[in-house]
Amino acid sequence: MKILVLVKQVPDTATKIRVNAGDTVIQTDGVKWVINPYDEFAIEECLRLRERFGGEVVVLTLGPKRVEEAIRQALAMGADRAIHLDSDRELDSQAAARVLARACQDEGFDLIMTGKQAVDDDQAQVGPLVAVELGLPQVTVVLTLEVDPEARRIRAERELEGASEWVSLPMPAVITAQRGLNEPRYPTLPNIMKAKKKEVKVIAVESLGVPLDPWVRVEAFSLPPERPAGKILTGDPVEVAQELARLLHEEAKVI
Amino acid sequence: MAQGILVVVNQEEGRVRRVAYELLSLAQSLASGQVTALTFGPDAENTRESLGRYGADRVVFLSGPAYQAYSSDGFAQAVAAVVSTIDPQALFFPATAWGRDLAPRVAGLIGAGLASDCTEVHVRDDGRLGAVRPMYAGKVYARVAIDSPRQIFSLRPNIQTVVETGRSAEVVAVDPGLDASTFQAVVTEVKQSQGGQVELTEADIIVSGGRGIKAPENFKVLEELADALGAALGSSRPVADEGWVPHSYHIGQTGKVVSPTVYFAVGISGAIQHLAGISGSKYIVAINSDPDAPIFKAANYGIVGDLFQVVPALAQAIREVKKDA
Ligand SMILES: Cc1cc2nc3c(=O)[nH]c(=O)nc-3n(C[C@H](O)[C@H](O)[C@H](O)COP(=O)(O)OP(=O)(O)OC[C@H]3O[C@@H](n4cnc5c(N)ncnc54)[C@H](O)[C@@H]3O)c2cc1C
Ligand SMILES: Nc1ncnc2c1ncn2[C@@H]1O[C@H](COP(=O)(O)O)[C@@H](O)[C@H]1O
Numbered sequence A: 001m002k003i004l005v006l007v008k009q010v011p012d013t014a015t016k017i018r019v020n021a022g023d024t025v026i027q028t029d030g031v032k033w034v035i036n037p038y039d040e041f042a043i044e045e046c047l048r049l050r051e052r053f054g055g056e057v058v059v060l061t062l063g064p065k066r067v068e069e070a071i072r073q074a075l076a077m078g079a080d081r082a083i084h085l086d087s088d089r090e091l092d093s094q095a096a097a098r099v100l101a102r103a104c105q106d107e108g109f110d111l112i113m114t115g116k117q118a119v120d121d122d123q124a125q126v127g128p129l130v131a132v133e134l135g136l137p138q139v140t141v142v143l144t145l146e147v148d149p150e151a152r153r154i155r156a157e158r159e160l161e162g163a164s165e166w167v168s169l170p171m172p173a174v175i176t177a178q179r180g181l182n183e184p185r186y187p188t189l190p191n192i193m194k195a196k197k198k199e200v201k202v203i204a205v206e207s208l209g210v211p212l213d214p215w216v217r218v219e220a221f222s223l224p225p226e227r228p229a230g231k232i233l234t235g236d237p238v239e240v241a242q243e244l245a246r247l248l249h250e251e252a253k254v255i
Numbered sequence B: 001m002a003q004g005i006l007v008v009v010n011q012e013e014g015r016v017r018r019v020a021y022e023l024l025s026l027a028q029s030l031a032s033g034q035v036t037a038l039t040f041g042p043d044a045e046n047t048r049e050s051l052g053r054y055g056a057d058r059v060v061f062l063s064g065p066a067y068q069a070y071s072s073d074g075f076a077q078a079v080a081a082v083v084s085t086i087d088p089q090a091l092f093f094p095a096t097a098w099g100r101d102l103a104p105r106v107a108g109l110i111g112a113g114l115a116s117d118c119t120e121v122h123v124r125d126d127g128r129l130g131a132v133r134p135m136y137a138g139k140v141y142a143r144v145a146i147d148s149p150r151q152i153f154s155l156r157p158n159i160q161t162v163v164e165t166g167r168s169a170e171v172v173a174v175d176p177g178l179d180a181s182t183f184q185a186v187v188t189e190v191k192q193s194q195g196g197q198v199e200l201t202e203a204d205i206i207v208s209g210g211r212g213i214k215a216p217e218n219f220k221v222l223e224e225l226a227d228a229l230g231a232a233l234g235s236s237r238p239v240a241d242e243g244w245v246p247h248s249y250h251i252g253q254t255g256k257v258v259s260p261t262v263y264f265a266v267g268i269s270g271a272i273q274h275l276a277g278i279s280g281s282k283y284i285v286a287i288n289s290d291p292d293a294p295i296f297k298a299a300n301y302g303i304v305g306d307l308f309q310v311v312p313a314l315a316q317a318i319r320e321v322k323k324d325a
Helices: A037-053 A065-077 A093-104 A126-134 A189-195 A237-251 B018-030 B044-053 B072-086 B097-110 B216-229 B237-241 B272-278 B307-324
Strands: A002-006 A009-011 A033-035 A056-063 A081-086 A111-115 A138-148 A153-160 A163-170 A173-177 A200-204 A216-222 A231-234 B005-008 B035-040 B058-062 B090-094 B113-118 B120-123 B129-135 B140-146 B151-155 B186-192 B205-209 B232-235 B262-266 B283-288 B301-304
Touching: A002 A037, A002 A126, A009 A065, A033 A037, A033 A065, A037 A056, A037 A065, A037 A111, A037 A138, A037 A173, A056 A065, A056 A093, A065 A081, A065 A189, A065 A200, A081 A093, A093 A126, A093 B097, A111 A126, A126 A138, A126 A173, A126 B097, A138 A163, A138 B072, A138 B097, A153 A173, A153 B097, A153 B186, A216 B113, A231 A237, A237 B283, A237 B301, A237 B307, B005 B018, B005 B072, B005 B097, B018 B035, B018 B044, B018 B090, B018 B120, B018 B151, B035 B044, B035 B072, B044 B058, B058 B072, B072 B097, B090 B097, B097 B113, B097 B151, B113 B129, B113 B140, B129 B151, B140 B151, B205 B216, B216 B232, B216 B262, B216 B307, B232 B237, B262 B272, B283 B307
Parallel strands: A002 A056, A002 A111, A056 A081, A081 A200, A111 A173, A138 A173, A231 B301, B005 B035, B005 B090, B035 B058, B090 B151, B113 B151, B205 B232, B205 B262, B262 B283, B283 B301
Antiparallel strands: A009 A033, A138 A153, A153 A163, A163 B186, A216 B140, B120 B129, B129 B140
């Protein structure tokens, strides 16, 4: 099976996000960059499929030079080779999807995996948009994946509110990974060494001839309003519990 | 010229989720044309009265044999067909599992920009719609413009008050002329998870437990409080990772992002990834034995104390308050 995994590099989830009021850029100095957490589930699932059915796992990443580190890490987890779409521009979901789809359309992948969403923009769009670009079906937010390469069919369980549903679809397809799908592996030292020798093809985004102007544009960032200093109670558990219940009832009026 | 708003929602057995009414109320307050609701499935017609009551001027029901089971590619084609008939200026979807699967598919198909999971949509000075959406799980809010001729928004549940305008929605017949045998990804089975508790993203009150709970059986203490409050249960990530509670309880940057009226954080330290997922709460109440726990900086109300003593007393106190009220 020939499998593609889309990997985005994002600020570590421990990052405190800083913006200047009214600005359209996030301050990135001092930010630690990591693989998007959901993309780790996607990578792991691809590796497991290759271990079971053979074939190769290709990593596709769009971003500036710094994303090489994410690519090396995905290769160290076990992916076979990578494509780096190099660009310093911030693209919106649709431009990104067009670029990503263009870069992989001629390879003939049996399966394309992405994370359910990137934890920076939180759009949860790129997977379905790539699917549309390539004319493929999709299943999003997948908890369980069953692939039958002979029959070229997939069954996937996806998360709903307080429920889940099973979806049946043909291959090739786009699958977006949710936490719970698997437990991603850590790169081993020998694999980290091996990853250094694996092929990373760099393609300049501008050379693809895809329109890049955004449709969805951030006009300004703002930080969530600070909460006023809270009322913190200490003392006898029963007394403070009664006082809290009173405050919630009389002051906040929420119970 | 394109005008009005198309509100695309799902229904089950003739009932829609509350978020559908929120979308209609919002659409009605913003639209410079008609608000049209679109829904699918065998019982779609049964939603006519309620969709009209909350703001639909018109309704489109796709209840034919092609729409018995959800298909992301099939339903997206159907929405595209309705869009070319109705010609709306904007489309609204709920930012639920259903809407977040379908909306980007539609966006790709009809070539329109989509802003996901918005917490606000407003009319801009230029007369077009703009939105506010959280990014980095709510660590920052972005005001966004959509420059494509048609605009698509998915809206987070629980952010909009519901207004009854008591319209009697007119039925518009649209036949996309699709055949289910051409649909590729098709739902074959829906499994309800046990418990049947209120979905966290829609819950009004949440009682959430962290590692301070110490053992899975101790979650009972929280159930008692949740019971007294009529609240849904949630957790920090480690508690879900340990398997003390189902994965669906996990709240935070890599779990659910919630926006209840009151969020009770019990035995939760308040790590940045957890705080990101709860910043949309109106009130945060912290119960923690460590007075220096970061959760207290985010809390409107807090109790410094041992949760095993405080929580049962609080459950009792709340029952008494409610009894007197
Ligand atoms: C990539 C990544 C993503 C992450 N995403 C998330 C996420 O989405 N959501 C999330 O929650 N975490 C997430 N985390 C983990 C996060 O960093 C914290 O480790 C986690 O939130 C801590 O959980 P906790 O508060 O339950 O446990 P702890 O930090 O161990 O806190 C336990 C608290 O309980 C208190 N306590 C102990 N005993 C008692 C008692 N008897 N009475 C009262 N209080 C008591 C302690 O004082 C302490 O404050 C993520 C981490 C990473 C690296
Ligand atoms: N720049 C990118 N490069 C590679 N993959 C991406 C990129 N942006 C998004 N993706 C993929 O699409 C998923 C959803 O991203 P998003 O739509 O931005 O929330 C991510 O989890 C990635 O798998």
